[in-house]
Structure formats: C-alpha cells, structure tokens
Amino acid sequence: MSNPSILILPGDGIGPEVMAEVRKVITWFGDKRDIQFDVSEDLVGGAAYDAHGTPLHDDTMAKAQAVDAVLLGAVGGPKYDVLDFSVKPERGLLRLRKEMDLFSNLRPAQCFDALADFSSLKKDVVAGLDIMIVRELTSGIYFGEPRGIIEEGNERVGINTQRYTESEIERVARSAFELAMRRDKKLCSMEKANVMESGILWREVVTEVSKDYPEVELSHMYADAGAMQLCRWPKQFDVIVTDNLFGDLLSDAAAMLTGSLGMLPSASLGAPMDNGRPKAMYEPVHGSAPDIAGEGKANPIACILSFAMALRYSFDLGDEATRLESAINTVLEKGVRTADLLGEEGVTPVSTSGMGDAIIVAL
Amino acid sequence: MSNPSILILPGDGIGPEVMAEVRKVITWFGDKRDIQFDVSEDLVGGAAYDAHGTPLHDDTMAKAQAVDAVLLGAVGGPKYDVLDFSVKPERGLLRLRKEMDLFSNLRPAQCFDALADFSSLKKDVVAGLDIMIVRELTSGIYFGEPRGIIEEGNERVGINTQRYTESEIERVARSAFELAMRRDKKLCSMEKANVMESGILWREVVTEVSKDYPEVELSHMYADAGAMQLCRWPKQFDVIVTDNLFGDLLSDAAAMLTGSLGMLPSASLGAPMDNGRPKAMYEPVHGSAPDIAGEGKANPIACILSFAMALRYSFDLGDEATRLESAINTVLEKGVRTADLLGEEGVTPVSTSGMGDAIIVAL
Ligand SMILES: CC(C)[C@H](C(=O)O)[C@@H](O)C(=O)O
Ligand SMILES: CC(C)[C@H](C(=O)O)[C@@H](O)C(=O)O
Numbered sequence: 001m002s003n004p005s006i007l008i009l010p011g012d013g014i015g016p017e018v019m020a021e022v023r024k025v026i027t028w029f030g031d032k033r034d035i036q037f038d039v040s041e042d043l044v045g046g047a048a049y050d051a052h053g054t055p056l057h058d059d060t061m062a063k064a065q066a067v068d069a070v071l072l073g074a075v076g077g078p079k080y081d082v083l084d085f086s087v088k089p090e091r092g093l094l095r096l097r098k099e100m101d102l103f104s105n106l107r108p109a110q111c112f113d114a115l116a117d118f119s120s121l122k123k124d125v126v127a128g129l130d131i132m133i134v135r136e137l138t139s140g141i142y143f144g145e146p147r148g149i150i151e152e153g154n155e156r157v158g159i160n161t162q163r164y165t166e167s168e169i170e171r172v173a174r175s176a177f178e179l180a181m182r183r184d185k186k187l188c189s190m191e192k193a194n195v196m197e198s199g200i201l202w203r204e205v206v207t208e209v210s211k212d213y214p215e216v217e218l219s220h221m222y223a224d225a226g227a228m229q230l231c232r233w234p235k236q237f238d239v240i241v242t243d244n245l246f247g248d249l250l251s252d253a254a255a256m257l258t259g260s261l262g263m264l265p266s267a268s269l270g271a272p273m274d275n276g277r278p279k280a281m282y283e284p285v286h287g288s289a290p291d292i293a294g295e296g297k298a299n300p301i302a303c304i305l306s307f308a309m310a311l312r313y314s315f316d317l318g319d320e321a322t323r324l325e326s327a328i329n330t331v332l333e334k335g336v337r338t339a340d341l342l343g344e345e346g347v348t349p350v351s352t353s354g355m356g357d358a359i360i361v362a363l
Numbered sequence: 364m365s366n367p368s369i370l371i372l373p374g375d376g377i378g379p380e381v382m383a384e385v386r387k388v389i390t391w392f393g394d395k396r397d398i399q400f401d402v403s404e405d406l407v408g409g410a411a412y413d414a415h416g417t418p419l420h421d422d423t424m425a426k427a428q429a430v431d432a433v434l435l436g437a438v439g440g441p442k443y444d445v446l447d448f449s450v451k452p453e454r455g456l457l458r459l460r461k462e463m464d465l466f467s468n469l470r471p472a473q474c475f476d477a478l479a480d481f482s483s484l485k486k487d488v489v490a491g492l493d494i495m496i497v498r499e500l501t502s503g504i505y506f507g508e509p510r511g512i513i514e515e516g517n518e519r520v521g522i523n524t525q526r527y528t529e530s531e532i533e534r535v536a537r538s539a540f541e542l543a544m545r546r547d548k549k550l551c552s553m554e555k556a557n558v559m560e561s562g563i564l565w566r567e568v569v570t571e572v573s574k575d576y577p578e579v580e581l582s583h584m585y586a587d588a589g590a591m592q593l594c595r596w597p598k599q600f601d602v603i604v605t606d607n608l609f610g611d612l613l614s615d616a617a618a619m620l621t622g623s624l625g626m627l628p629s630a631s632l633g634a635p636m637d638n639g640r641p642k643a644m645y646e647p648v649h650g651s652a653p654d655i656a657g658e659g660k661a662n663p664i665a666c667i668l669s670f671a672m673a674l675r676y677s678f679d680l681g682d683e684a685t686r687l688e689s690a691i692n693t694v695l696e697k698g699v700r701t702a703d704l705l706g707e708e709g710v711t712p713v714s715t716s717g718m719g720d721a722i723i724v725a726l
Contacts, residue, residue: 076557085560085563088557090557090558094558120484120485120488120594120595120596121483121484121485121594122483122484122485125483141504141525141559142558142559144522147559147560148560149560149561149563149564152528155528155529155530156528156529156564157526157527157528157529157564158525158526158527158559158560158561158562158563158564158565159507159524159525159526159560159561160524160525160559160560160561161522161523161524161525162504162521162522162523162524162525163520163521163522164520164521165515165518165519165520166518166519166520167518192608192611194439194451194453195453195457195505196504196505196510196521196523197448197510197511197512197521197522197523198512198521198522198523199521200448200512200521201512201519201520201521202521223611223612224611224612224615225615227590227612227613227615227616227619228615228616228618228619228624229619230616231483231484231594231616231619231620232483232619233483245555245608246612248555248586248587249586249587249590249609249612249613250590250612252587252588252590252591253590253591253593253594253616255591256590256591256592256594256595257594261591
C-alpha cells in the first residue's frame with residue numbers, strides 16, 4: 001500500500017519559513033516513528049500568480065484533489081494589492097476551499113498556560129480557555145450569486161448574496177454536533193435570525209439536527225451578542241457553529257483572545273473520500289505577515305499544530321498528534337520563545353528554525 | 364416659537380424603567396435650566412404588538428417623523444420569540460431606522476475611569492479608551508432585496524442580499540470624516556474587500572471622500588482583522604466607519620471591551636430637516652434585558668447618556684450635554700452603583716431610580 005500523501009502549499013510571506021519547520025517534523029515522524037508520507041509541494045497565492053498569472057494553477061488544483069491532505073502556509077501581501085479581484089492571492093485559497101468542498105472549518109481557540117500573560121484579557125478570563133469554532137466555509141456571502149459591482153441609474157452598486165441551503169446548513173451542523181460529542185457536549189449556534197431570513201433557516205435546521213444528538217446541550221445566540229460574550233467570558237463556550245462570514249470575524253476575535261495568534265491552527269474538512277479520509281486542508285490562522293517575512297521572526301507553531309490536526313483528523317493518528325502537541329507544550333514551558341512571544345523575563349529567544357529545532361529535540 | 368419636541372418610546376423589558384429616569388433628567392433641565400421640551404410618549408416593539416398587533420403603529424411612525432428627536436428604550440423579549448419575523452419587536456426598530464433614513468449610527472465605546480476594573484480586558488488596555496464607531500444603519504444586508512426563504516429543488520434556501528450604492532456609502536463616510544475632524548482626525552474604514560465586491564466599492568468610495576478631508580488620516584482594515592485589533596489594542600482607533608452588519612458585531616464587541624454595557628449610549632442620525640436639525644433617534648446600546656425587567660436592577664445611565672447625545676447632536680446644547688455627563692461621572696466617582704456594577708469594595712448599591720436620583724442631585 002502506498003503512503004498517505006500530503007501536498008504542501010507554502011504560499012506567500014512567512015508561509016515558506018514556517019512550512020520549512022513543518023517539514024522537519026514530518027521527517028522526524030518518518031525517521032523515528034516510521035510514519036511515512038508522500039510529500040509534494042506546489043505554489044499558491046501571490047507565488048502562483050508570479051509564476052503562472054493565476055493564484056492557483058489548474059494542475060495544483062488537481063493535485064490538491066488527489067492527495068490525502070493539503071497543508072497551506074499563508075497567502076497575500078501588499079505587492080498584490082493592485083491586482084484585479086479575480087486574481088488576488090485570496091482567490092487561490094477560496095478556490096481550494098470551494099472546489100475541495102471543505103465545508104467545515106475547525107478553529108480551536110486555546111490558551112496555552114505558559115502564554116496566558118500575552119492576552120489583552122485578564123488572566124482568569126483566558127487561562128485554560130479551550131473552545132472550538134466550527135465555521136461554514138464553502139457557502140454564504142463568500143460565494144453567493146449575484147455578486148459584483150453594477151451600474152444602476154447614475155451610480156455604481158456593490159452587491160453580494162448570502163445564500164444557504166438546508167443541506168449546506170445541515171452538514172456543517174452535523175460536524176459541529178459530532179465534535180461537541182467528543183468534547184463537553186455543549187454547542188452554541190450563532191446567526192442573526194432577528195434580522196436575516198438566512199439566519200432563521202440556519203436556526204431551524206440546526207435545531208432539527210439537534211434531535212439526533214440529544215446529549216448535546218444546544219443554545220442559540222445572535223452573532224452580535226456572541227461577539228460580546230466572547231470578549232466578556234469566553235469560557236462559557238465549548239463548541240460554536242456559525243456561518244462563513246460571522247465565523248470569519250468571530251474566530252479571529254476568539255483567536256486574539258488567547259493572545260498568541262502565532263499558536264493557532266485550523267482544519268478545513270469536507271466529505272469522506274473513497275479511502276474514508278475526509279477531504280482536508282490544514283493551515284495556521286495567522287496570515288502571511290509580509291512585514292516580518294524572511295527575517296526568521298515568524299512563529300512556526302501554528303503551522304506545526306496544523307500538521308498535528310492533520311495527524312488527528314486525516315490520518316487517525318490522535319496519539320501522535322498528542323505527542324507533537326505535548327512536545328510543543330514542553331518547549332513553551334521551558335521558556336523558548338519566537339519574536340512574537342517575547343516580553344517576559346527569563347525566556348530564551350529563538351528564530352523560526354530555532355523553534356522548529358527545539359520542538360524536534362522535545363519530540 | 365414652540366419648544367423642541369421629543370418622542371419617547373420606552374419599548375420592552377427594562378426600557379420603561381430606564382426611560383423613567385430620563386424623564387427626571389428632562390424635568391430637571393426644564394425646571395433648573397429653563398430648557399423646555401414638548402415630550403410625548405408612545406409604544407414600540409413587543410409593547411406595540413400587544414396593543415396593536417404590530418411592532419410599530421403607522422401613527423407612531425408619523426409622530427416619529429414629525430418630532431425633533433426620538434428617544435428609544437429597548438425592544439424584544441422571549442414572549443415574542445414565537446411571533447412571525449414580520450411582526451417581531453425588532454421590526455419596529457428597523458422600520459424607524461429605515462423610514463426616518465437614519466443612516467449614521469454613532470456608537471461611542473468609552474471606558475469610565477471609575478469602572479475600568481469591570482472590563483474583562485487588562486486595565487492598561489482599556490483605561491481611558493474613547494473610540495467612536497460609525498455604523499451604516501439603513502442599508503446593506505439588513506434591508507437588501509431579494510430576501511426570504513424560498514423552495515428550490517427539494518429544499519429550502521435562505522437568502523439575504525448585501526447591497527450598497529455609492530451615495531449610501533458616501534453619506535455615511537462623510538459623517539464619519541466630519542466626526543473625525545472634531546476628534547483625533549484618525550479614521551479607520553472596515554470591510555472585507557478581499558472577499559466581497561460590496562467591500563471593494565466601500566473602500567473606493569471612502570477613499571474618494573477622503574480627498575475632501577486631507578487632515579484626516581484614513582486607514583483601511585479587513586473586518587476580521589478589525590475584530591482582532593479591537594480585542595488586542597483598541598486604543599489604536601479613534602473613529603471607525605463600517606457597514607450595517609459588520610457594525611453590529613464590531614460595535615457590540617467594542618462596547619463589551621469597556622466592561623459596562625449599561626453605560627453606553629448611541630445616536631442614529633439622518634439628513635437635516637427643515638429646521639436644520641438632523642432626523643435623530645437616541646437609544647442605549649444595551650437590550651431589553653427581560654431577565655431583570657421590573658426589578659429595579661437596570662442601569663439607567665446608558666439611556667441618560669443617550670439623552671446627553673440628543674442635547675449635543677439634535678439641540679446644539681453641547682455644554683448642557685457635558686454638564687450631564689460630568690454629573691454622571693461625579694456619581695460614579697462617589698461609588699454609587701447599580702446592580703450591574705457591583706463587586707468592588709466600598710461602593711454604594713442603588714436601584715434604577717436611586718441612580719436617577721443621584722444624578723439629579725449631582726446636577
Ligand atoms: C484570506 C481571507 C480570504 C480569509 C477569509 O476571509 O476567509 C481569511 O481571513 C481566513 O479567515 O481564512
Ligand atoms: C435588535 C437588533 C435588530 C439590532 C440590530 O441588529 O441592529 C441590535 O442588535 C442593534 O445593534 O441595535
């Protein structure tokens with residue numbers, strides 16, 4: 001039987017740097033644990049545009065469809081701001097999500113004990129925080145038609161469409177309930193059913209799906225109240241499920257609560273493939289950080305934790321994922337810190353690759 | 364010449380209680396400062412539904428159009444959750460906003476020194492915070508057509524439309540620049556121009572308007588990054604301008620940062636009327652809080668500060684507004700606290716009306 005396959009798309013900015021550290025980890029698993037992957041690499045985002053005039057080449061798209069998991073670094077940078085909407089780096093990422101049909105985006109917001117002081121929130125508000133935001137990723141206003149800028153009368157009008165079918169809501173709700181079952185069995189669904197009909201349908205379908213998960217305590221919250229409650233007392237949540245656009249804002253706010261954006265991974269999952277594995281893409285929550293690219297300042301942990309999520313969700317290697325996460329914890333407890341996490345007394349500053357090496361040692 | 368007119372719409376839940384305290388303040392201004400208003404009162408939200416089967420009677424709408432300023436308490440409550448979308452309490456509020464064409468919603472997020480400890484954020488992150496969010500209030504996905512739940516194939520589809528014309532963006536941008544000119548001359552515009560064409564148009568129009576305000580430093584931020592930055596270091600902002608839906612989430616998050624939702628007012632302004640005053644409605648940011656309604660626990664300060672905004676923006680009585688705000692500050696410095704602000708040592712707990720009385724004494 002052939003090895004499971006991984007496509008690495010480092011992308012732009014700090015993407016290639018942090019991905020180099022993930023490579024070290026993959027090699028370590030091959031050498032020391034005899035867990036082998038067939039790894040290939042390709043371009044996405046601005047890097048792909050520079051090479052091919054498109055942020056995602058059709059060949060790359062085909063490769064992504066064929067592998068067991070995609071690991072993505074980050075896309076975008078000021079250099080590409082002038083490009084037309086249709087070829088901006090982000091379009092590459094959105095095309096991957098859409099064509100791989102990765103409808104369930106898992107964004108953990110976890111606060112690492114060693115880093116609780118980095119949050120702008122009080123320590124007791126964030127210490128031990130561990131919530132999971134499940135964001136719908138392939139529909140809603142990101143992809144709905146009609147869209148565009150049209151002429152009407154004497155002026156231009158910008159139009160986007162929020163559109164959710166029952167089955168789109170149902171499948172992401174189901175994935176959130178499944179997750180809640182493996183966690184604290186609490187799910188909060190967020191929309192604006194008081195203002196938007198798509199939110200009414202969202203609430204109805206989630207409520208309907210909840211009948212199959214009687215053990216899970218389901219609640220509903222308007223997304224604005226959700227934003228508030230995340231800032232006030234985030235520990236009230238276990239799993240949150242919400243749509244593409246609300247999920248974008250709420251998961252970023254939640255990520256920032258932990259104080260360490262350079263630490264947060266994500267998984268985007270689709271339907272099971274023939275081999276039973278879900279279509280999957282893993283990426284750090286942080287962006288391409290062009291201001292520090294190439295300086296060895298980037299924190300590779302978010303990207304390495306994304307690989308840990310791949311071990312868990314794509315390759316059924318939960319124990320190995322835990323091993324990797326523990327190694328990262330050990331390194332943090334020892335006070336090893338990349339540039340984004342400096343400021344405390346008695347810590348050891350390291351570069352991007354220094355952090356990767358420290359994690360390998362801890363493994 | 365007749366007195367300026369105010370229509371009071373107490374609404375539901377704690378609305379009537381907090382509005383009773385505003386009445387005391389209005390009476391004080393009449394008695395002691397000889398500033399007289401013609402005050403009338405009517406129903407909105409669930410209260411209007413109970414009386415008339417609609418959350419806003421046409422007569423009330425006509426009165427709101429005719430007065431110089433509307434003061435609104437709050438709408439909604441669990442009792443009305445079962446109602447059809449078209450007659451929910453919120454529809455009354457949305458109709459007022461839309462038909463009065465109150466396109467510019469000013470939501471200050473200010474942290475009162477005496478209350479900085481109430482924030483879930485660290486004191487240095489919020490102490491002295493004073494930002495103003497300008498939210499577009501009459502367009503976008505709240506009102507765009509087509510909307511609804513339709514049948515398609517074998518399933519239902521929920522649809523809402525985000526729609527912004529150039530002139531809608533321009534007028535709210537202008538009001539934000541005007542505000543920035545009277546503050547620290549910094550404006551940050553938030554959208555998702557990387558994903559939504561309506562965001563691209565938004566960014567273009569705001570940039571165009573900025574040419575008329577060369578003194579104002581304009582920046583653009585994606586709304587997800589904006590949510591993050593509000594949680595990380597809100598003091599980086601002075602004025603923020605954003606659309607209806609993003610404004611809903613971002614202003615609620617910003618409000619919660621201050622730690623005291625019971626303290627935050629808002630003003631919704633439209634075009635100038637014949638008498639030069641803008642169409643205007645003032646309301647606290649907090650909701651109807653049905654769980655504590657009728658118990659004398661509600662904090663009337665947000666509603667009283669909304670009246671202060673009315674003095675400033677509708678009646679050109681900035682000095683009187685400042686007088687009222689100072690009185691509130693004095694009361695807080697003395698340690699007078701409603702139930703939402705208890706927890707510290709050495710404070711004096713008071714009821715809703717106790718707080719109103721204390722403010723009158725301080726005046
Ligand atoms: C880069 C951008 C298109 C993307 C999004 O809006 O989804 C990002 O913000 C994210 O959350 O992954
Ligand atoms: C009550 C609701 C319709 C309203 C809104 O969504 O605008 C509220 O959340 C607000 O922010 O004023």
